[in-house]
Amino acid sequence: MPSEIATLEVATPGRGFHEISQELQNVVVQSDVSVGLCHVFLRHTSASLLITENADPDVRRDLESFISKLAPDGDPAYTHSMEGPDDMPAHIRSVLTCSELTIPIRNGRLALGTWQGVYLWEHRVRPHRRRIDVTVIA
Amino acid sequence: MPSEIATLEVATPGRGFHEISQELQNVVVQSDVSVGLCHVFLRHTSASLLITENADPDVRRDLESFISKLAPDGDPAYTHSMEGPDDMPAHIRSVLTCSELTIPIRNGRLALGTWQGVYLWEHRVRPHRRRIDVTVIA
Amino acid sequence: MPSEIATLEVATPGRGFHEISQELQNVVVQSDVSVGLCHVFLRHTSASLLITENADPDVRRDLESFISKLAPDGDPAYTHSMEGPDDMPAHIRSVLTCSELTIPIRNGRLALGTWQGVYLWEHRVRPHRRRIDVTVIA
Numbered sequence: 001m002p003s004e005i006a007t008l009e010v011a012t013p014g015r016g017f018h019e020i021s022q023e024l025q026n027v028v029v030q031s032d033v034s035v036g037l038c039h040v041f042l043r044h045t046s047a048s049l050l051i052t053e054n055a056d057p058d059v060r061r062d063l064e065s066f067i068s069k070l071a072p073d074g075d076p077a078y079t080h081s082m083e084g085p086d087d088m089p090a091h092i093r094s095v096l097t098c099s100e101l102t103i104p105i106r107n108g109r110l111a112l113g114t115w116q117g118v119y120l121w122e123h124r125v126r127p128h129r130r131r132i133d134v135t136v137i138a
Numbered sequence: 139m140p141s142e143i144a145t146l147e148v149a150t151p152g153r154g155f156h157e158i159s160q161e162l163q164n165v166v167v168q169s170d171v172s173v174g175l176c177h178v179f180l181r182h183t184s185a186s187l188l189i190t191e192n193a194d195p196d197v198r199r200d201l202e203s204f205i206s207k208l209a210p211d212g213d214p215a216y217t218h219s220m221e222g223p224d225d226m227p228a229h230i231r232s233v234l235t236c237s238e239l240t241i242p243i244r245n246g247r248l249a250l251g252t253w254q255g256v257y258l259w260e261h262r263v264r265p266h267r268r269r270i271d272v273t274v275i276a
Numbered sequence: 277m278p279s280e281i282a283t284l285e286v287a288t289p290g291r292g293f294h295e296i297s298q299e300l301q302n303v304v305v306q307s308d309v310s311v312g313l314c315h316v317f318l319r320h321t322s323a324s325l326l327i328t329e330n331a332d333p334d335v336r337r338d339l340e341s342f343i344s345k346l347a348p349d350g351d352p353a354y355t356h357s358m359e360g361p362d363d364m365p366a367h368i369r370s371v372l373t374c375s376e377l378t379i380p381i382r383n384g385r386l387a388l389g390t391w392q393g394v395y396l397w398e399h400r401v402r403p404h405r406r407r408i409d410v411t412v413i414a
Contacts (some may be wrong), residue, residue, distance in 0.1 A: 001173060001174075001276060002173055002174060002175075002276070005173060005242075005244075035277060035278055035281060035411075036277075036278060036411075036413075037278075037315055037411055037413065039175055039240055039242065041240075041241065041242050041249070043249070043250070043251030043252075043254065044251055044253075044254075045189065045190050045191045045251070045253055045254055046191075050371055051321065051375050051376075052321050052367060052370065052371055053321045053322075053367055056356055056358075058355040058356035059356050059364065059367050061355055061356075062353075062354050062355055062356050062364050062367075062368075063367065063368065063371060065353060066347065066353075066368050069353075070208075070346075071204065077200075077203060077204075077207075078200050079196040079199055079200055080194055080196035080197045080199075080200050082194075088197065088200050091190060091191055091197050091200075091201065092200075092201065092204050094190065095188055095190055095201060095235060096234055096235070096372055097371060097372070098236070098374070099189050100189075100239060100240055100241070101376060102240060102315055102317075102376055102378060103317065103376070104281075104315065104317050104409045104411050106281075106409070111317070111319070111409055112319070113319030113320055113321070113407070115320070115321055116319065116320075116321055116375075131251070133242045133244070133249055135173075135174075135175055135242050137174075137175065137275065137413065138277060138278070139311060139312075139414060140311055140312060140313075140414070143311060143380075143382075177313055177378055177380065179378075179379065179380050179387070181387070181388070181389030181390075181392065182389055182391070182392075183327065183328050183329045183389070183391055183392055184329075208346075209342065215338075215341060215342075215345075216338050217334040217337055217338055218332055218334035218335045218337075218338050220332075226335065226338050229328060229329055229335050229338075229339065230338075230339065230342050232328065233326055233328055233339060233373060234372055234373070236374070237327050237392075238327075238377060238378055238379070240378060269389070271380045271382070271387055273311075273312075273313055273380050275312075275313065275413065
């Protein structure tokens with residue numbers, strides 16, 4: 001049996017980054033696990049989980065602008081466009097990044113580097129309710 | 139000891155997507171694990187494992203067409219071309235996506251979202267035999 | 277409790293690939309685990325961990341040249357440029373690839389495919405000291 005499982009519900013205001021490092025730390029503390037692994041899984045294909053720099057918000061702005069150019073909204077090349085001009089690019093962004101992560105636990109805490117934050121990256125333009133499943137194993 | 143290990147052999151007909159969600163569910167059911175994690179690992183560097191939308195096949199078609207433009211076959215910029223024009227782009231596609239995934243198990247089943255399917259994405263043009271190692275832990 | 281934990285310190289000479297497969301094998305052998313999983317985590321957001329072809333070094337050269345064109349150093353589109361022209365592209369490369377990997381253990385060894393090697397991919401131009409946390413579970 002895992003030492004702890006939890007479900008996080010995140011209401012995103014639309015495209016952009018939402019840090020979840022603290023919510024994950026809370027689950028780890030709750031688990032009482034000192035050394036182990038914390039697995040995080042996003043139940044969606046039009047958003048991502050990622051670890052990136054948590055200091056300068058310009059990093060996230062540049063990531064958003066980079067990926068928007070790489071997989072532009074409303075590209076006429078997309079066949080799948082019924083759900084809006086931001087839907088197919090959202091699937092592409094999801095595939096180019098991650099929808100699940102495993103992070104080590106040391107001394108009862110997520111062993112993230114000093115500059116690492118864990119983010120939910122919403123790729124759809126309109127607000128969405130996102131579900132994340134967390135599993136702590138020792 | 140893991141609760142269950144299994145090896146899946148997939149014969150791909152060449153470039154494209156092959157869903158393996160059901161084969162993975164079978165391994166999970168076989169394991170009798172109610173709550174845990176299922177790890178899936180691809181032993182190759184010219185194909186990928188990914189989670190993407192399982193409803194409209196146009197999504198997969200658009201993913202294929204997006205990545206074909208991003209890392210085109212036979213690009214004269216590639217130095218590594220001995221094994222054919224689709225070999226170096228296959229390695230690039232593999233690096234930009236994933237070759238391993240961990241998926242939570244809840245209620246004795248893979249806890250995938252409604253629209254999530256797990257796929258082997260073959261990047262080589264000709265048929266290949268691909269090996270996937272599955273590990274279930276509780 | 278995990279069967280084994282370890283920390284690898286890698287001094288990179290600057291941008292490029294550094295294979296860590298053997299160091300990981302050593303941790304697995306040390307753990308005495310016959311069947312299980314080995315998790316590898318990089319504590320940084322401007323380098324990556326990846327599995328790619330370990331035979332022809334041209335593959336790594338072509339990967340480097342591909343990603344350098346995709347996210348060029350010093351692109352005037354970047355807002356985050358205080359830490360040098362290679363800093364924002366390093367974060368982009370990190371997000372497009374992986375900063376953590378899980379690899380199955382079979383017969384007391386990492387069950388990598390014949391052509392798979394595990395690499396630390398340094399994205400910064402100058403030398404860096406990188407820390408990798410390894411967790412072996414059975």
